[in-house]
Amino acid sequence: MRMEKTKVSAGILEKKYAALIAFGIIAAIIPLITPSIYIIHVLILAHIFVIYAASWDILTGYTGQLNLGHAMFFGLSAYVVAITNTMLNLPLLLSTIAGVFSAFLLSLLVGVPCLRLRGPYLAITTFSFSWILFLLASSAMIWLSGGEEGVRGVKTFVVGSVPNYYLSLVLMILSVYLLYRIASSETGLILKAIKEDEDAAMACGIDTTRYKLLAFILSGIFAGIAGAFYAQYMRIVTVDVVTLELSASAITFSLIGGIGTIVGPAIGAYMLTILFEGFSWLADYRILIYNLIIVAFVLFLPGGLISLKEKVNKKRKMVIGNDRK
Amino acid sequence: MIETLLSLTINGVLIGGLYALAALGLTIVLGVMRVINVSHGAFYTLGAYFTFLFSIMLGMNYITSFLLSALIVFAIGVVYERILIKPIRKEELNVLILTFAGAFVIEEIVKFTFGPRYRNIPPYLSGTVDIPGGSVDIQRVLSFAIAIGIVAMLFIILKFTKIGKAMRMVAEDEEVAGTLGINVDRVQMFSFGFGAMLAASAAALLSPIYLLYPSMGWDPLLKAFAIVIFGGMGSIPGTVFTGIIFGVAEVLTGYYISPTWKTVVPFLLLILIISIKPTGLFGEEE
Amino acid sequence: MTENDFLKVIDLSKHFKGLKAVDEVNFNVDEGEFLGIIGPNGAGKTTLFNLITGFLKPTSGRIYFRGRDITGTKPHERVKLGIARTFQVTKPFRKFTVVENVIISALIAKKQGKIQEHERDFAMEVLEKVDLAHRTDVLAENLPHGEVKKLEIARALATKPELLLLDEPFSGLTGEEVETLQDVIKSIHKNGITVILIEHVLKACMALSERIIVLNYGKIIADGTPQQVCMDRQVIEAYLGKRGLEFATG
Numbered sequence: 001m002r003m004e005k006t007k008v009s010a011g012i013l014e015k016k017y018a019a020l021i022a023f024g025i026i027a028a029i030i031p032l033i034t035p036s037i038y039i040i041h042v043l044i045l046a047h048i049f050v051i052y053a054a055s056w057d058i059l060t061g062y063t064g065q066l067n068l069g070h071a072m073f074f075g076l077s078a079y080v081v082a083i084t085n086t087m088l089n090l091p092l093l094l095s096t097i098a099g100v101f102s103a104f105l106l107s108l109l110v111g112v113p114c115l116r117l118r119g120p121y122l123a124i125t126t127f128s129f130s131w132i133l134f135l136l137a138s139s140a141m142i143w144l145s146g147g148e149e150g151v152r153g154v155k156t157f158v159v160g161s162v163p164n165y166y167l168s169l170v171l172m173i174l175s176v177y178l179l180y181r182i183a184s185s186e187t188g189l190i191l192k193a194i195k196e197d198e199d200a201a202m203a204c205g206i207d208t209t210r211y212k213l214l215a216f217i218l219s220g221i222f223a224g225i226a227g228a229f230y231a232q233y234m235r236i237v238t239v240d241v242v243t244l245e246l247s248a249s250a251i252t253f254s255l256i257g258g259i260g261t262i263v264g265p266a267i268g269a270y271m272l273t274i275l276f277e278g279f280s281w282l283a284d285y286r287i288l289i290y291n292l293i294i295v296a297f298v299l300f301l302p303g304g305l306i307s308l309k310e311k312v313n314k315k316r317k318m319v320i321g322n323d324r325k
Numbered sequence: 326m327i328e329t330l331l332s333l334t335i336n337g338v339l340i341g342g343l344y345a346l347a348a349l350g351l352t353i354v355l356g357v358m359r360v361i362n363v364s365h366g367a368f369y370t371l372g373a374y375f376t377f378l379f380s381i382m383l384g385m386n387y388i389t390s391f392l393l394s395a396l397i398v399f400a401i402g403v404v405y406e407r408i409l410i411k412p413i414r415k416e417e418l419n420v421l422i423l424t425f426a427g428a429f430v431i432e433e434i435v436k437f438t439f440g441p442r443y444r445n446i447p448p449y450l451s452g453t454v455d456i457p458g459g460s461v462d463i464q465r466v467l468s469f470a471i472a473i474g475i476v477a478m479l480f481i482i483l484k485f486t487k488i489g490k491a492m493r494m495v496a497e498d499e500e501v502a503g504t505l506g507i508n509v510d511r512v513q514m515f516s517f518g519f520g521a522m523l524a525a526s527a528a529a530l531l532s533p534i535y536l537l538y539p540s541m542g543w544d545p546l547l548k549a550f551a552i553v554i555f556g557g558m559g560s561i562p563g564t565v566f567t568g569i570i571f572g573v574a575e576v577l578t579g580y581y582i583s584p585t586w587k588t589v590v591p592f593l594l595l596i597l598i599i600s601i602k603p604t605g606l607f608g609e610e611e
Numbered sequence: 612m613t614e615n616d617f618l619k620v621i622d623l624s625k626h627f628k629g630l631k632a633v634d635e636v637n638f639n640v641d642e643g644e645f646l647g648i649i650g651p652n653g654a655g656k657t658t659l660f661n662l663i664t665g666f667l668k669p670t671s672g673r674i675y676f677r678g679r680d681i682t683g684t685k686p687h688e689r690v691k692l693g694i695a696r697t698f699q700v701t702k703p704f705r706k707f708t709v710v711e712n713v714i715i716s717a718l719i720a721k722k723q724g725k726i727q728e729h730e731r732d733f734a735m736e737v738l739e740k741v742d743l744a745h746r747t748d749v750l751a752e753n754l755p756h757g758e759v760k761k762l763e764i765a766r767a768l769a770t771k772p773e774l775l776l777l778d779e780p781f782s783g784l785t786g787e788e789v790e791t792l793q794d795v796i797k798s799i800h801k802n803g804i805t806v807i808l809i810e811h812v813l814k815a816c817m818a819l820s821e822r823i824i825v826l827n828y829g830k831i832i833a834d835g836t837p838q839q840v841c842m843d844r845q846v847i848e849a850y851l852g853k854r855g856l857e858f859a860t861g
Contacts, residue, residue: 044738047517048699057379060418064418066418066421068363068424068425070423070478078383079384084759086578113596113599113600117419117599118670119361120355120361120417120421121599123361123421124361124550124551124554125595125596127547127550128547128550128592128595129596131547131592132589132592132593132596135588135589135592136589138584139588140583140586140588140589140608141587172480186718189711189714189715189718190630190715190718192704192706192707193704193707193715196704196705196706197696197704198706199702200702200703200704200766201696201704201715202666202685202686202687202690203664203690203695203696203697203702203766203767204685204690204715204716204719204766204769204770205690205691205696205716205719205720205723206687206715206719207687208687209685215427233472240433245429248425248426248429251425251426255422265815285433287429287432287433288433288437289426289432290428290429291426291429291430291433292426292430294422294423294425294426295423295426295427295430296407298413298419298422298423299409299412299413299423302413302416302419302672306383313408
């Protein structure tokens with residue numbers, strides 16, 4: 001979309017890229033300067049959750065379709081990778097494709113009925129789907145999922161922390177870049193119109209069904225990619241990947257960063273993962289703190305951290321305006 | 326064979342009545358405030374743990390414990406609404422997210438206070454009644470009767486009392502209710518507390534049957550959701566009827582198929598129904 | 612069914628819980644016409660609009676547009692065919708700027724090949740037409756009510772419609788605003804767009820419409836020129852009640 005407005009915003013754009021490049025450089029040299037495998041491990045998890053959070057955002061942040069059970073896409077993909085790889089002895093690449101494909105299928109299965117649903121009905125339905133998956137994995141189909149013990153012995157693409165670090169870094173940058181491109185294109189604008197007012201969007205001629213389904217599919221596939229990578233990196237998949245807590249954390253990451261911005265949820269996921277995985281003494285209180293943070297953000301900063309920047313910019317603009325007078 | 330079925334069905338009905346009670350709380354909040362309260366299950370948890378606190382830890386009798394915990398959860402609901410929901414009530418997405426997080430906060434507080442391990446409350450009444458094909462605990466029959474009593478009371482409150490009429494008017498049209506001099510904020514605050522209290526009552530009545538643990542609220546929450554959707558949002562008879570159907574379906578699945586599947590089946594049904602008729606079985610088209 | 616029929620509504624009904632909101636309605640609209648639809652509150656005017664634009668499915672009856680049965684089609688498909696609408700309760704994209712609101716429609720129109728120029732340029736053109744060009748970069752949520760009404764019209768116009776349905780565009784406007792909006796709507800009609808207007812502000816509706824349909828309890832009780840309709844006994848009764856009729860006719 002040709003929406004360039006003034007030279008000021010072009011300047012901001014350059015800054016954005018500068019920040020990105022700076023991040024890329026720092027991220028690339030971290031393994032060279034830190035001796036700690038643990039730090040590398042935390043960062044790999046952060047990369048995975050960045051993809052996971054951004055994939056939630058493309059559906060809920062852009063079209064407003066509240067998905068309370070996002071872990072289902074992540075978890076199903078992770079389980080399918082693990083099960084096909086260990087029990088069916090599929091090559092890892094095939095398992096990965098199967099995992100992502102299963103997340104895609106699930107996004108259709110959930111998305112299609114959800115197309116006709118609005119508001120609370122939709123939220124409840126997504127919730128129910130993930131709950132079913134959780135019940136299956138934790139009790140009804142324990143023979144397949146292994147329950148708490150999990151499915152063990154998944155193969156990995158690359159051996160060792162550092163190679164996995166770089167692989168996850170590349171995957172994260174690619175995924176976030178793609179999602180960001182889609183979100184800032186015409187498609188992204190149309191999705192946001194649906195979030196603002198679905199009836200009005202229809203009156204503008206938008207095939208809302210098609211675009212909502214598209215958002216569901218994108219969301220499912222990218223969460224599936226994150227889940228598949230998680231499975232091969234961790235080499236074990238337990239019931240953790242389909243819990244309500246994991247679903248809730250997609251919301252936490254996004255809310256803290258800034259819903260409906262792709263970059264915001266990515267930043268939120270990165271920060272929080274490092275914060276909580278890095279300070280393990282916090283682990284017991286993680287869920288409590290996560291959710292207190294959500295409550296506080298909903299009440300006081302619903303736009304997330306990224307909205308702080310806008311507020312600062314606005315203030316600056318006002319100052320400039322006053323100068324002119 | 327038939328007798329087993331009958332006995333199972335009766336047990337299902339008895340449990341279903343309590344599910345209906347929990348679902349009614351959700352329906353009322355939804356009707357009056359147009360808000361989905363994801364914390365509903367957490368209020369259920371609170372109801373169970375307060376009953377545990379009073380009856381087991383403090384040694385009070387069951388009925389007092391039941392009433393006390395219902396009242397306390399009512400108060401918690403009122404405060405919760407005033408501080409957390411009211412400022413953001415118009416933003417549906419934010420309310421859903423906040424109550425989702427709120428549920429976890431309550432769950433964690435319960436966990437830190439009472440510990441993560443399973444607790445149980447012994448039956449408050451022993452003895453059984455013979456029915457064809459077996460027997461049922463008197464306690465279950467009494468709990469069911471109390472639940473039906475509460476539902477009847479609710480019906481009377483909504484139909485005949487001033488607050489009940491105000492609730493129905495706010496549910497019908499908030500703005501009109503406001504212009505008629507109804508204090509909409511207060512009615513909604515009350516309704517929210519009331520909804521929380523119904524969850525807590527259901528929990529208190531179910532707690533001698535099920536185990537207590539901090540995350541116990543999610544299952545009844547999702548059941549309540551399912552019942553509300555099946556029953557059509559906002560209909561009391563629909564909700565009660567569906568609640569009972571749910572109880573029966575659960576008990577029958579548990580017996581004839583497998584106990585581990587009994588919790589899954591209702592949700593599979595839910596998704597099936599919702600895909601066919603998005604407004605629920607008894608819901609009217611928009 | 613001939614190709615010449617622009618919009619044809621046949622035996623159209625919509626029932627809600629047994630209430631007949633629209634009851635066996637029949638009428639035609641010719642290309643280039645300006646049709647007003649009036650009626651007391653709850654007469655079924657907005658329901659009729661929702662049926663014509665596909666936001667509701669009729670209980671029975673059919674709708675034809677340019678000889679084509681569009682009864683089962685979805686709203687966006689009807690927009691594609693050239694039917695656009697505004698909403699009585701305005702529905703702007705609140706967090707979008709004024710021009711972005713219009714760009715959404717223009718984008719879709721462009722994808723459908725209805726416009727050639729860049730969607731932003733086209734959106735600006737439309738904003739000129741409704742006299743909103745000075746508000747381009749204002750957030751829709753910060754617009755005053757009168758201008759939101761104009762924005763609704765702009766958004767509908769940007770879909771390049773042949774038939775424009777306006778649902779009470781004058782409600783809540785001041786006298787002055789009504790006049791400027793009246794001019795805007797007049798010029799839209801002059802540019803060859805067929806208009807159907809629901810209105811409560813009878814004066815404006817009478818002034819603009821070439822023909823008026825009166826709805827009461829979901830049924831058409833009068834159909835004619837503004838003058839004819841004004842004189843109609845049933846219409847006066849519907850609006851003023853029996854007593855009013857006695858009073859009016861002495």
